[in-house]
Amino acid sequence: MLQSRDGDVEAYNHLVSRWEKRVYNYLLRLVRDPEDSLDLSQDVFLKAYQSLRRLEDPARFSAWLFRIAHNEAFSLLRKRRPETELADQAPPSPPAAKMLPVETSLAVASALNRLSEDQREAVILKMYQGFKFEEIAGILECPVSTVKSRVYTALDLLKETLAPIETRGDA
């Protein structure tokens, strides 16, 4: 990390290989397009390299990197917002209890797509990327309470689809 900050390209390559998959999947779940996600990943790592010297605390590299990724993703989402809003109107998937694993993953993808962008991003950063609320607040530049609210609301919505309350006759 320190070597990368001093302009060591090889060290930065190691850093990229360590983080590229996580960044790509974060962007993929957010923008939902592989090509866009790859392009955004390239941009994220280029911008990170160019501004790496401004990172004062190397321990906060991951949050700082995802902050850049967040900005890139929402820059793209703002450009194509009408399309996203149409996609958000997809019908809900059936309950996960009756699905095969492949169907479950499709249901998860569908359930994530029905969340708002803010909720989806918050839950991705929490559930898939494992950041703490405070770190997510730093990435999104919003209060911890906002992050908490978005994650909790997203969890309730996901839970309705993926782990519905079993009623009498369901088995």
Added chain:
Amino acid sequence: MSCSEFDLKGYFLEELPGEERAQVEAHLPACQECREELARLRLTDAAMMTLRDEEIPQRIAFVSDKVFEPAWWQRLWQSAPRLGFASAAMLAAAIFVHAFTRPAPVIAPSGVETAEVERMIEREVARRLDTAVAEAVAAAETRNEERTAGLLQAAAEQFEMQRQADLLTVQESFDYLRKQMNVSYMASAYQEASQ
């Protein structure tokens, strides 16, 4: 549904401080609703984890391109210790170059000293010229004496050879004359005896 006084989602997401976490753990065995809610959260999490990370279709390798590497001066400029060292090195180099490129001080000689130096040079040149001429003359004289001595010796040897030859001729002439005289004497003596 769950008991509103406990933050089950915070507990599930491991965001609660130790004291609140302990309170939830103490509450759960006694509350069926909270246990069911927690089970749903875990089921949701398990379902979400079926959505696995995808491999990135193309490695991000643009940073290996040389054009993204900072120039040497950029690296130098961005490193305070290196910049300090470089400044000191440049200062030392400047002093070194100045010391070697500064023109030597020129002392203008006075007119009197110049004339004296010229006289000294002339005297030295004349002394060395005289010495050279004397040495050349001496060498020539030596060579002439040697040549004369050689010629004289050759003439003396030739004269001696001629004298020896003349003496031999005189000796032979004298011997011939004495033989003739002996023949004449014997002939005269025979005639006298026969008469």
